[in-house]
Amino acid sequence: MNPERPLTKNIQPGGGPLAIDEYEKRGGYEALRKALKMSPQQVQEEIKASNLRGRGGAGFPTGAKWGFVPMGDDAPRPKYFLVNADEMEPGAFKDRFLLEGDPHQMLEGAIICAYAIQADIAYIFLRWAYKLAGKRLRRAIAEAYEKKYLGKNILGSGYSLELDLHVSAGRYICGEETALLNAMEGRRPVPRSKPPFPQVSGLWGRPAVVNSVETVCNIPHIIKNGADWFKGLSLSNDCGTKLYGVSGRVKKPGVWELPMGVTIRELIEEHAGGMQEGHSFRGVIPGGASTDFLVKEHLDVKMDFDSVQKAGSRLGTGTMIILDDKTCPVGMVHNLEKFFARESCGWCTPCREGIPWIKKVLEAIENGHGETGDIELLEHHCRLLGPGNTFCAFAPGAVEPLQSALKFFREDFERHIREKRCSYR
């Protein structure tokens, strides 16, 4: 196995992050120096060639996304680059690791991204709960300004960038890129319709690119080592390494950087130490709360975008949550739908009304008040809230765990309704 772990090599478990001098000693900000000697177009080309796909959930190619930004002297100004560090999806906790562990890596990445699209202003949109990450980022930003990696005429290159930290006040939808733009403008953070796409008309009507923390952290390494090196890190068609996480009833829950394409089995059995004593594996949501369950027959599926999709789910955030045999699948899905009902932004009717309805039905089933026809009713909602029927991807994501639970754990739903109780309690 390829032992290279570029994203986490500077992270010392339990220790603080590297201060800027130490980061530089280990080769930090060399990629930025190199990028500033390239043209923005060349930086974009290198990222395109690397086939880097966005790590924020959807897996959209990063180079292609940047390619939509108007360039040149006639481009509207100012242009913006935003780092999405909202990470409010239940079960997802990997960006926190990068933010707390190596804030300079993310800053260096953000500056290169901003340079590639010739952004004038960059923002980091940080989740409120990440207090320690906030503290460390503030310090890193100050250090970067001091060393002239930020501000006017960076390292004498003629390129200037201001970067600021925005700490959010808690709402899952703020992680959706157009809602994030509304949040940054001080509006009610509901999603916007597309087109226009943010790359053309984003923040205050000006071009803006939103990238996820993990995506941004990959950038310095690709610039420094090249697209081919990046491809070589992976075990599959999707390139690079990936931050994977496992939580639930496993012996050693955690997050690890591994080659893209390790199997679900390897993650659970080797890295997470296997299931806790007295618990056995029943299923897994592979990529955070808004992905479809996979089960035993999928244990050898590779954790990359295409393989997980082929298996019927999504790689999402790459942080999996395990369902064990002592945990009620109906209860678990109820917990998830309660979250989605609470967090729906309420902008469009199907999602605002449909998810609370789903939640109520699941609650009834779990508490022994389920009725014949409830399963069909839930399936009906899954269809109506599926892709294309709502304003944003929140609702389709919300029904993913439910639709797959109805498929794989149907007998549990039926038994709850038949016996009018939850047999796990």
Next chain:
Amino acid sequence: MLTEEERKEIQNELKRHSHKQAACVEALKIVQRHRGWVSDEIKDISEFLEMTTDELDGVATFYNQIFLKPVGKHVIRICDGVSCWVTGHGPVLEHLKVSLGINEGETTPDGQFTLLPVSCLGACDRAPAMMIDDELYGDLTAGKIDEILERYK
């Protein structure tokens, strides 16, 4: 009425922004930092931000960490995200409710603690987890909770 200090802090915040409205979440947080919650003072802030009170209210009511009702001296946020739910959120919540003598969403009669549910703290590897004020606590058990609460009494 905003206090002189609040006013100054908000003015300072406005300097960082080209559009005043962009500072509104920060302004709400400033008021909350001073008073624990955001009351009808919202009307005063909106003038500063060149927003209508309705616009500002629309923002304030959207975020779950802007409190529009008074809270206790310490806010306990108990995570009910899926990883915590699977690994023992139920017993942990029960223990908190009994120890504090309140339900989720309530404040103890002595005003010391408010207990709030929160959607995932991003500490799934240390589930079940909770946060008291700015401090995160993971791998919770009933015994651990008693010991932690002692420190805040």
